[in-house]
Amino acid sequence: MILRGFSRPPFLRSEEPVDAMMRDAVFALLALLALPTVFYGPRVLLMAACTAAACAACEFLFLLFARRELRFPECSCVVTGLVVTMLMPAGAAFWIPALAGAFAILVVKMPFGGLGCNPFQPAAAGVAFVTLLRPAELFSYPDPAGGWLPLSPGGIAYAAAESPAAALRSGVRPAMAPLDMIWGRTPGPLGTTAALVLAACALYLFARRAADWKLTAGFLAASGAYAALFPRVVGSALTSLKYEWLAGSLLFAAVFLVTDPVTAPRTRAGKFASGAIAGVLTMFLREFGRFEQAACFAVLLANLCRPFLDRAAIAWTLRKGARHETGKA
């Protein structure tokens, strides 16, 4: 709690307002950019800046044409831009994440009323849109050991390397050492491979209360259970769990996509359930779907369940509360 002199009670309020939550998310995402910058060079920084700028410009233009108050107090468009960038291959043409960001802002977020009113995770929707549009570019990853990429904003030529998620999809064990997968020295979407940094970001966001651990816990528990029960590679359940968690964008989705407070359920039980639904769907779509990265689609489908989950949890809690109330008299 922090002391603040408000004119109406309560005079002590939470020190985590919405803008601070968004700033924390931006800090975490910027920290996540450090290792990709080391591996792929400053191109990823430029891509992140362009995408964030595109998102901010789209929001500004929407507010201008909709004749609404022009303000960007909560940096949510920057968060959307950075999340979209993290799910792109390092060698993607800049217009692909910019298009995803524009779709997220102009189609998924602003028409519903902006932050707090959007029913779907904007970044997930944007990435899903460009996934359907240009799957070949989106699943073609440069090798992090191949040196820095040129700064050219257009599509660049590079030798595509097989990502761990693609290997799992083919039913073989990824050739990378687990330590490389933890440090992010594997091909994949640029912000999703460094598991250790992702874990640190998760702890930071949970400690700062910018993200809710219940959603992440539900997501990881359900995806882990699915991986252990239905392994795609030969080996123990633990081996399957290790590779499934470390491959692709699953961990990133657990920390940054499912934890979006606007599109996640508000109730405690609903949060666990929504995370679990997204986790199971991610694994199911990975195994039986068309694309190796399915977390965005799973998150969008889990967003659909939010009203139902919340309604059920509220009815159950209120019924319990009413029973408690009548029992006491």
Add this chain to the structure above:
Amino acid sequence: MNVEFFRGLRPQAEGPARRDAPVRELPPPETLLVPMPGARHAAFRAVKEGDAVAQYQPLSQPQTAAPACSPAAGTVEEFRTVDHPLLGPVLCAVLRVKPGGPAPARPPLLARTPEALETAARNAGILDECSGEPLYRLLKTFRRFGVPALCAWAAGEEPFPGGTEAAFLSAPAETASGLRLAADSCGAQECCVAVRDRRLLRVPWTEGAGLPELREVGARVPAWAFFEQRFRARGLRVGRVGAQACAALYRAVERGVPQVETVVTVAGEGVERPGHFRVPAGYPLRALLEASGLKEGARVVLGSPFTGAAAPDETIPVCLGMHTVLALPHARERRPFACVGCGRCAAVCPERLFPYRYAEHRENGAPLSHAELAAAARCGGCRCCEAVCPAGLALEEAVRLVTEGGTP
């Protein structure tokens, strides 16, 4: 940081005030501005302008409130209406204090029937500092509804100490005796004193040997809601009376002295010398704050930091029932955002409500289920939901509007 695992808030301790510091007396002022609730009509006044009054003499005889008694001997110079944050627009008697000794002792009340005790509470003008209601009316309500357990509330205003707590720690025996009298008046079988931490009590306290049980309420906010839930779990209803009101009832019955003074705790980072002060009703708030060393630019709050009222200025007088004055450093107002759906309001609500649903209903007319409409009545107005809301929404007001039948 707040802990959300078990509902409620655990605000961090603020300010250097000691909970068990001794209660200090302040020098009597030349003029008192004694509030007389319910006496705006001349028919309810017991004195006129220019009248000389003795100490403890009734100044008013209202129909709907407890009478105000003169805290000191002196002369009523005039009557003045003050817009008080705790009492609303209230008539105050400007009393020019005449130096003199204390009034002679009066005989104790002999008849201890419930009705006689209620009458004594009424004539003594005792105000319950927890509810802001006259004590006689509160006891009558408890008797009518058959409250089986009665609690003397002696916990502070988390995370700060409070005048109620300081009053109990300075005179625990008087509070205990007054609680027993209040229990006799309303027919409660079980008595207890709710304290923040029993180790703060420096005198021996043997429960069962004529003394009520001490129950700790801990640092969780809202303390009363969680305290009440403990009794609910046993199928009991519990009534709450402030420790100062209990002690005042004891003094009224045993010594015939009306309630004319209150223990006020001044705390917060906005004062240099926080402490507990015993001051008469009508004491200028400005003098109290000067004695505590009010810092420049601090905002003054009366009562709890979660449900209290902001003091418009320092010219208002101290009234009975005012027990905590907080001086909080002034800061910029936070602009409200749209609800981001974090669910913290629901996580902290002690009554298991979903305050954001009522805010949605108010904002855009989202339909509420019958269960949600019925549950809104359980809201105790603790404002914990608003304290944790990162968007700064007026959630308590949204719930209250539903309870009162307001439309979005």
